[in-house]
Amino acid sequence: MELHSMEQALQRITGLLGDIPSWSSLFSFLPSELQDGLVGRSALAATFAASLELVRLGRVEIRQSGPFEQIYLRAAPAGSRDEEK
Numbered sequence: 001m002e003l004h005s006m007e008q009a010l011q012r013i014t015g016l017l018g019d020i021p022s023w024s025s026l027f028s029f030l031p032s033e034l035q036d037g038l039v040g041r042s043a044l045a046a047t048f049a050a051s052l053e054l055v056r057l058g059r060v061e062i063r064q065s066g067p068f069e070q071i072y073l074r075a076a077p078a079g080s081r082d083e084e085k
Helices: 006-017 037-056
Strands: 060-064 071-075
Touching: 006 037, 037 060, 037 071
Parallel strands: none
Antiparallel strands: 060 071
16 A cells, blocks of 8 residues: 655645635645545645645645644745745
8 A cells, every 4th residue: 555645745735836826724635535544644644744844945824723623724925935945
């Protein structure tokens, strides 16, 4: 069984960011075929880790209204993005 990697999640989020104009659930960045079972859990974990990396790079913003609430992402405003080195 092949698990979903963080690299795959980074590519997926980066590819979808331009198509998503405002806050979107972390789950919307998961491939629909990878939302169940062990592979689905690995996809969710990889997507969350990838989103944190993109926050660190200044490419996305992340929010959550409270513990165990939905996590939302959006592209960072253009003026706040750091250039990748």
